[in-house]
Amino acid sequence: MPQPTDAPEASTRKALEAILLVVEEPVDANTLAQVLEVPTDEVIATLRALRGEYVDAGRGFVLREVAGGWRFYTDPGAAPYVERFVLHGRNPKLSQAALETLAIVAYKQPVTRSQISQIRGVEADGAVRSLVSRGLIEEAGRDPSPGQPLLYATTATFLERLGLDDLEALPPLPEVAAAGPVPPEPRPGGYKAARRELDALLLLPADDPLSAEDPAPADDDG
Numbered sequence: 001m002p003q004p005t006d007a008p009e010a011s012t013r014k015a016l017e018a019i020l021l022v023v024e025e026p027v028d029a030n031t032l033a034q035v036l037e038v039p040t041d042e043v044i045a046t047l048r049a050l051r052g053e054y055v056d057a058g059r060g061f062v063l064r065e066v067a068g069g070w071r072f073y074t075d076p077g078a079a080p081y082v083e084r085f086v087l088h089g090r091n092p093k094l095s096q097a098a099l100e101t102l103a104i105v106a107y108k109q110p111v112t113r114s115q116i117s118q119i120r121g122v123e124a125d126g127a128v129r130s131l132v133s134r135g136l137i138e139e140a141g142r143d144p145s146p147g148q149p150l151l152y153a154t155t156a157t158f159l160e161r162l163g164l165d166d167l168e169a170l171p172p173l174p175e176v177a178a179a180g181p182v183p184p185e186p187r188p189g190g191y192k193a194a195r196r197e198l199d200a201l202l203l204l205p206a207d208d209p210l211s212a213e214d215p216a217p218a219d220d221d222g
Contacts, residue, residue: 012038012046026069094130101127102136106158106170110140110151128152136161 015036015198019027029047033040047070051063060078076080090131094102101124104116130136132152140153155165164170 009046012042013050016043016046016050018152020063020070023071024073026065027065028069065215069148070164095127095132097122097127098130098182102154102158104154105131105137106154106167107173109153109167110143111211112143112145112149114149116152140143 015217016032019032019035029043032047033043038042047063047065049131051065060075062070062075063072097120100120101116104119105111108115108119113128116128128137132139135155135157137152137158138155140151142148143151158172160176
């Protein structure tokens with residue numbers, strides 16, 4: 001442990017401020033005392049002195065004793081500015097990819113990222129992260145399949161944003177009926193040719209007579 005160059009009291013104050021800047025949850029005085037190797041009473045006295053100094057100086061942050069520990073918080077009077085900063089530059093609208101992903105999660109939940117990607121046909125990691133950060137979906141356990149990937153489900157915020165009481169209120173999915181008989185399974189090696197024919201048919205105008213004809217068997221080009 002590096003030797004402090006400041007006076008003992010100043011060193012304790014500096015160390016406490018540094019530690020409290022990086023903690024993600026309140027830390028108790030006993031733990032702080034053990035880390036700093038000073039008496040617990042000294043730590044508590046220093047924390048209380050710092051708390052008063054921040055209030056008297058009108059700082060934008062405060063030091064609070066909560067849940068059995070100590071942590072920095074933003075001053076309540078600065079809340080409007082903090083909220084404005086957090087929301088600044090964020091697009092309130094969801095991208096098309098995020099909307100597609102959200103719909104899949106809503107109707108297929110709980111669902112894994114790989115399952116979402118399979119349904120969409122593209123990688124879903126970015127859209128999932130965006131939805132999680134917005135609080136619209138959340139982790140909902142792990143799938144029992146190999147690797148136990150994370151499962152995702154919608155949140156109460158999702159229902160609130162859509163004005164729904166529960167998932168049962170989601171509109172039903174439209175039934176998609178086949179436009180015609182199911183085409184025969186391509187013979188081995190003929191999938192590429194079948195895909196080319198299908199793409200060509202999709203490009204034909206609706207009134208083109210060829211669009212109503214069955215495609216001729218294609219040569220197997222592997």
